Amino acid sequence: MHDLVFVVFVLVFFAVSLGLIAVCQRLMEG
């Protein structure tokens, strides 16, 4: 159970990071 929590935590963090890439791209395009 704990393993699942941490694995999901990591995956969510990296998914949010991919979202940050998209946000930065939108900012770049003004």
Next chain:
Amino acid sequence: MTTFGWLQIGLYLLLLLLLTKPLGAYMARVYQGERTFLEALLRPMEQFIYRASGARAQDEMDWKTYATAMLVFNALGLLVVYALQRLQDVLPLNPQDLSAVSPDLAFNTAVSFATNTNWQGYSGETTMSYLTQMLGLTVQNFVSAATGLAALVALVRGLARRPAPLSSPPQAGGTEGGIGNFWVDLTRSVLYILLPLSFLLALALVSQGVVQTFGSYRTVSLLQPITDANDQTVTQQTLALGPAASQIAIKQLGTNGGGFFSTNSAHPFENPTPLSNLLEMLAILLIPAALCYTFGRMVGDTRQGWAVLAAMSIVFAPMVGLAVWAEQSGNPAFARLGVDQTASDLQAGGNMEGKEVRFGIVNSALWATATTAASNGSVNAMHDSFMPLGGLAAMWLMQLGEVVYGGVGSGLYGMLAFVIIAVFVAGLMVGRTPEYLGKKIEAFEMKMASLVILIPVLVVLVGTAVAVVTPAGSASVFNPGPHGLSEVLYAFSSAGNNNGSAFAGLNANTPFYNVALGLAMLIARYWLAIPVLAIAGSLARKNKAPAGAGTLPTHTPLFVVWLIAVVVIVGALAFLPALALGPLVEHLMLGA
């Protein structure tokens, strides 16, 4: 301080400076795809890696593709290290039959090594199997360092290049503004830079007595039996061994810092002699310093690289002086007990608590400042036992954002974010168009650079605040008063800037700290690398304007001073209140 003390510091800095240009020039050749003397040996291996992995080495990536590749690769590596720790009890190369690592510690350690932080909430010799150390931690030492190098090189290309179309067929999402290929930069960083240097350093360390073996731990008879706390006579001791030299070499060169043994480079099997100490200290700053020259070569003006290196060194030198002076001056509490703290031919003098007698004050304080300046985090003395101002020097170097040399790649890209701020502010002040190396610095670059500088500040201060006001956080603090705050602040400064060293008095192996510091490390690494790559992508699309009368020269002593001012002002404004409540008030209380 003795004459030998000054000579040791001078020798260290001289050797570092002498190695900067040749290594920097070599790395520039590696990243520009030029032939090197290792080409014949390593090129076939490089080609094999590309073929086996399916990487299209000839393709340029735009910044989004580059950043996505970096994230995916790091996420997978992190999960592999987590799995290795959780399964090590059923995997081979575990002669001590060590059990699986707990989930929260495995998470913390996996994050720590994937992010090039190497914060360690565990004792290596009692927690990690040989397989975990080698396949998990040592591999991450290489690839996390290479990730930092890749991100830096992408930024430098953004500064150096004129807009050029991506190769055909274009990568998804972009038609121009290529900043390189992540897989190529990662592979070449490991193959041509980190592996050869680590191989040489590991051999040198083995020659000094650093252990490198797959044999199990040895039990030996003590020369002098001792009596333990239970009045039992102890006649034997178990000596932890393992494949340490290979990990220590990359731990220093890659600014990783995670020790094979619990006491890190204070352990005689990790750092046995003054020569091994000098080599390891050199390895800590070697690549970050040399990268300044690499940067200069890649942008076609080595003066730019020397200017950045000068700014870093001018901030570093006083911090070394402060730490050495603080430790050499001794501890007033010891003086009141009548302890002789005077330096002489027979003793190093000063505050020797928590330090190895074979290294003394100077090499302990010099290491502490180098390792915190460089986001390395390895230690050869216990920073928790430093005098308050000695600890402050180490802590503040981290809080500056690990840009004074900094981590491999990450240090220089952090400093270049400060350069962008400095250029922009200077441009506004004197009415010149903000540009750096011919590229216009506009609102987008400023926003991204601000993120790079402010995110670690936020992570450190908010993390510390949460820890000291919550029962889960404050329960781990064993020292009351300002020193306890310093320990928590140090922990979050270390994790929130991907350093990894610790004030050891804090019990950080708890679910709260494992998760909180893990999150701090993740944010500090990837949410800085993404804006850096975004800057690279933005700059790569811009034309280079020729230098004119309105161009602010960025290689002059005046700009170096201005850059230092920006770095110091940001660092001072952000952290002075917290430092005042921790090490500064502790220093005043000691003298009272």
